[in-house]
Amino acid sequence: MPRLSTSKRAGLPDRAFAYIDARGRRRLPIHDVAHVRNALARFNQVIFEDDGARERARKRLLNAAKKYGIVPIGFITGQLAEEQRHAAAGRLVIELGRHGAPGDLEQRLRRVLRDPTLTVLYWSEASGAYLDGAGKPVPLPAEEDRRMVTYLERQGRPMTALVHDPAVLDDPDLTETVLAAVRFVVERERAYGQVRATATDASALPTGFVTLLMADIERSTALLGRLGDRYRDLLNDLRGILRTAVSRAGGREIDARADEFFAVFERAGGAVEAAVAVQRALGGRGWPDHLDVRVRIGIHSGRPTLTDVGYIGLAVHTAARVCAAAHGGQIVVSGDTKDAVADSTRAGVRFRSLGRHRLPGLPDPAALFQIDADGLPSALPPPATRGRTSRPRGSSAADPARPRAAASSTGYAPRRARRGRRSTARRS
Secondary structure, eight states: OOOOOHHHHHHSOGGGEEEEOTTOOEEEEOSSHHHHHHHHHHGGGSOOSSHHHHHHHHHHHHHHHHHTTOOOHHHHHHHHHHHHHHHHHHHHHHHHHSOOOTTOHHHHHHHHHTOTTOEEEEEETTTTEEEOTTSOBOOOOOTTOOOEEEEEEETTEEEEEEEEOGGGGOSHHHHHHHHHHHHHHHHHHHHTTOOGGGGOOGGGSOOSSEEEEEEEETTHHHHHHHHGGGHHHHHHHHHHHHHHHHHHTTOEEEEEETTEEEEEESSHHHHHHHHHHHHHHHHTOOOGGGOOOOEEEEEEEEOOEEETTEEESHHHHHHHHHHHHOOTTOEEEEHHHHHHHTTOSOTTOEEEEEEEEEOTTOSSOEEEEEEEOTTSOOOOOOOOSSEEEEOOTTOOSOOOOOOOOOOOOSBSOOOOOBTTBOOOOOOO
């Protein structure tokens, strides 16, 4: 369609435009077939002064389409969808604005969104899992399940998860409205002590011989510098992938701090399965500005001490060091985890020896193994450790030593000294 020149536009009468605002600015020319089609395509991009102005413009546009013999099926369908979204948002505001009975958020959302299967889950910091309104742990849907999970966070920590039919929240504007309303209700119920899911104490976490998984983002400071405020969205997406994989594999989230993530598993095989699922999901995902976003994962099995603030001990420290030895896209496990897994992992998962390495702060060299599986990178540099004390089978030369900063913590409070950087991610 040729661009309408300023002189020709000025010569058109007001009736040749579908919309004229209060300042006299004329929008959506409809004086010929090409411009009517263009106006139909651009209608939803125009910001109208009020609903009345929008409706008058819509009628003018439809009359022009009728005049030129255009059947605007796509336009009408889009308008119906828009009206349905507005209606759903309106019902949501009305329904959730009522002071309902404590804990009935799930039923009200089901009515508003017309999804009888919708489930509201609440995050428990103590148990490291999502719980239902009665305080019982609930696993997230498996990969083959057609339901979708939409996460809501509070200050960078999990808050609520909505498990629902993907069709009910396929519109970004409606999703934003729903999450804002849910946040308000959950905050209100928490303030009055009405969400019983937070009643679980730390005794719900596994004790004895457990497997710890730690993950962090490679070159997170550079990513933060490139993305600025958008880094928060990337971080939330990554945490969603990690949480979904951990929950499906039977694990519990313990902490998510800046670019780090910490989880525990009763079953070593579950930790490996979760790590493989994470790396596969990340490998097939596109990121803003075509950035290369990679996560390194370390896994160690041992007997940490469970306190009222979480796990502490040498096992936690070892897991952090194994993670620090990995590269982006890589999963590195300790010899203890390999022994604990035995044959319990899914077919296609293999352990490749990386040799024995000195890890900062640990008294003895540790045997490290790389997880190989379909969809995971295999050609990776040697572990980023202080030095190797033995070579893996088939190796012809020792790897150069890489100096590493020593650590002082033996519990999971560590901000690990990782290649001389420190993340400054803004907490939401």
